[in-house]
Amino acid sequence: MLLIISIMSFHASAACDSPAHRQFDFWLGTWDVYSPQHKIVGINKITSQLNGCILTEEYQTPSGYQGQSINIFDVSNQQWHQTWVDNSGLLLSLNGKFDGQSMVLEGPGKTPKGENIVHRITWTPSADKSVRQHWESSQNNGKTWTTLFDGKYVKRK
Template sequence: MMTSTNKRKANHNAIQLSRRFIWLIGLFFVNQIYAATPKPCTTDEYRQFDFWIGEWEVKNASGKTVGHNKIFPVMNGCALSENWTSARGNSGVSYNFYDQAEKKWHQTWVDQNGGVLYLDGSLDNNKMVLKGYRPDKEGKQVLHKISWTPMKDGRVKQHWQSSTDEGKAWTEVFVGFYSKK
């Protein structure tokens, strides 16, 4: 026969066992929810600009080296960091990232002389095309368009153009061919 003390101990043990069981069930469901939640920045859109990742030697159309660029993923793959050094020693950096809410890519560029460029766009026919306005030295708005195209031989072509008439006529600013080091 059980004494009242033994009954209390048995009830206490049963309650503790029930609490542990409920806690384990809760932990199981939390793990299931966490496992089902997609990791940030892993959808295909975030990988659209991955063809630009690498350490590159950059040459102009005549084959002369104009600089070196290193592009690598940062923030758990949520952005790309660009680190440019020209053959003359000038440098600049950019962050490139996909904004899921806006469904477009952004680039924020700054160079050692304070030059800034903000571009937005998307992948278009297998090339990344980003555009943005920036005032020139006289304060007139200039539209900049830069495209990056992966080539069959593994290189990437960068084509930078500008326009002072809303894109009716374009002036070539830079054409570079990226070759992996």
């Protein structure tokens, strides 16, 4: 049993050292999040954990809204995966890829009326070291998109 644990420990640390595992590292840090109207709407803390295998997110707003996510590069399907939960009971399960400029994750969901919806969240790093997060939804399988959230992340010093 000790030998198996030792092998698994070595494999776990080496397993997350690939360039693909570092594609979302631009999001690491503690951020003030601003609306398009330049008002602060939240604080987000992104950390690397489990030997760099996951990124965890802790988001909160001044009004008391809170959410958390776990993000991982899934080697088995060569995609990023995010599981998001919040204090309103929302659960999002998103999958996608880094396209060379942005991390783009999508996944199915339901509207409050129970209708099918697709969520798409795009994170794009900027030259000024900020990150734009753009969350959209579609009720017609991606033919048209509606913005649900558009935030600019500015790293705290």
